[in-house]
Amino acid sequence: MQLKFMIGFLLILAAVAVLVISATQNNATYLMTVEELQKRQQEIGDRPVKLSGAVLGDTIQEDPRTLTIRFTIVHIPGDNDEINRMGGLAQVLHDAVENPDLPRLEVEYHGVRPDLLKNEAQAIVTGKLDQNGVFQAEELLLKCPTRYEEAVPQPTQP
């Protein structure tokens, strides 16, 4: 009796484990920085990756007929502690946009233009590099960190 239960449960457990492992292998997406992507292109191959970078406002182009958006993102560090050491996300994004020496990457996305797509926003894109070195994003998320981090306000106005 107890043995039958044990065998049954071990079987189900094994099935669930196989399910989880295969789903992890197929669906875990690498999170990288722009610099890492450009350095490790060979190794990554055709695997989708997730990148985060600062949006260059002047480069945003939109074709409303085909719903194609193109813009360039600038490398920012991937590590939160490093970002905090450099003065917080808002500061890092600002510095990245101002610094022409950092690696940059052109991104193309088909779909609705997100509300937050603007200069110095943090773009989080998931997709692959195409032959022309343009990152074809399937997913585009944006974050504007300024709201809660800029703690000290302007002094009193009339």
Next chain:
Amino acid sequence: MLPEVGYGALLVAFLVAVYGILSSLMAVWRNSATWLRSALSAMRLTWPLITASLACLLILLVQGDFQVSYVYNTTSRSMPLYLKLTALWGGQAGSLLFWGWLMAGFASLAALRNWERDRELLPWVIVVTLTTLAFFVGMVLFSADSNPFVRFWQNRSGQPLAPAMFRSADMLPLVPWDGRGLSPLLRHPGMIMHPPMLYLGFVSFVIPYAFAMAALITGRNDVRWIRITRRWTLVAWLFLSLGLVLGMRWAYDVLGWGGYWGWDPVEVAALNPWLSGTAFLHSVMLQEKRGLFKRWNVFLIAITYGLVIYGTFLTRSGVFSSVHAFAQSDLGPAFFVFIAVMAIASLGLIFYRWEALRSEGQLTALFSRETVFLLNNFVFMSILAVCFWGINYPLLSELVTGQKVTMGPPFYESTVGPLLALLFLLMGIAPLTAWGRSTWKMLRRSVWRPALLAFLLVVALFLGGVRQPGALLGFGLAALVGFVTVYEYGRAAWMRHRTQGESALLALWQLAVRNRRRYGGYLIHLGVVLMSLGVIGIEFFQSETQGLLRPGESLEVAGYRLTYRSLAQFDVPDGRNVTRAVVGVEKNGRFLGEVYPRRDYYYEAQQPMTIPGLRSTMEDDVYVILVSWQPITEDGATFKVYHNPLVNWLWVGALVFLVGSLVAIWPESGNVVKSA
């Protein structure tokens, strides 16, 4: 003045909580009723104190005292009153204070019950609840990020200084003219209710946990703690469910991606305690009826409590970037230590009582109501394991290999999907099985009618053009559960009708009243079935289209024809600029009405918000998003349109679910004989 009072009241509440813990321990040590009374008074006192603190913050929010950093960051002059009130949970610090306030409310409620029969549990219930409370209140008090009463200052030459709680000699107040306003994303009716419901769900799970631990410590290993906390657990679970559903509705109405659930880590973190809590609600029945699975039940409630704290930690610590993350904060280590201490204490106690928690009976047959419940628990825990893995694998991977990864919806869909199917199958079988021992023959005899109906439905759907195997399986299982549940209920009512001569309606009513738990449970199952229709509709049948239209031009999707008519731009008094399109909806040449997708631009936050235009029926939703528009000369606008079949059943199902839960929670009236 008010910030000092608010902070002071909170500080006193913290000290009272600590005093309550200590005097409760004294009561046990000295076996003293006086110390215990004192501890109980302390527990009752926490709520009024935190209420005073909360009231101070609310007054500050409503008055718009922008010197207070929290008020500055979450409100503005132009916001209506109700939004100023909801700003209470619009940011990290306020929501933690609110959490603590709810927690204290539940602690006080628990303190007010009649303790005559359970005196020995009382000191330990006090210790566990007040420890949790002291932890949360302590975080608000002592973490720089989470204190809602911190203010802005400047020095004599007008230089801004770092925000601080107290004023020192050379500081002058710095009062901004206006605040930054609540994040536009949070200005939605769903957001008014979603966080409080979720927090209520989270917080009220502390009470059953406290009773379970008290039972372990005192060695009262009978079902008493389960009996006492049954209603608490159900209430907690109902609030958590409502919180999740309201969050889904908010996402659907506000986030503008045509869906309601994105497997965002924070969503998953809130789902986790719901999963273990649901498993717990099922498996306690085995302990009450058969004395089985005592260890397992204590373990489940401990896990649920742990996941509640962990969920709060994930939401509030900024480990994940998501729509829910307010900011990076310094709370991580404190939470981590607290969770670790609680986990070690709970597991230690379970092992300490390991032998005493032996099951009274044994599973007697391989196939019975008990084993179906066991399997149900196993599937719930598998889903939990998958979800836990999904949110933690990225953290683990970074720690071990240094490679950052993320897990998106495909991971969850491919793992949770099959497990949900299995769960539905069990949900279909369970009501037809017998306690103790069940036979396949008995099951066959009762299941064939509902199963045949479900099968005919699948065939009809197939002939009607539905071809995806997943969708057919989903509909088939949902139909099976629905028919079995209705059949079971109907059969019991028919018996009453026959034997007691009650009219059919009266029989249905009497059944529900006499065995609220069972028929409330059935209603909940029916709610889940209805909700699953909405999920299947979006997962398998959602379609979308997009395009640039000039006025008069149309888009077509799923038999609908959407014609762009006009566009208007105007300011509204609460600080928004609204761009609103008028789109006509037709189907088969028949005009059905207009929808108004719009884009609100919030001047203070400098942030636009996309609000979809929605035409919603029980059959399907047409969900229209205004993407962009050209300057007046060209007059074109881009739209994206989603067709979401059946999605409304999700919300209807949630209502049925709510009613079912209320039936199960409602106290049995005194004169009705309890039929277990």
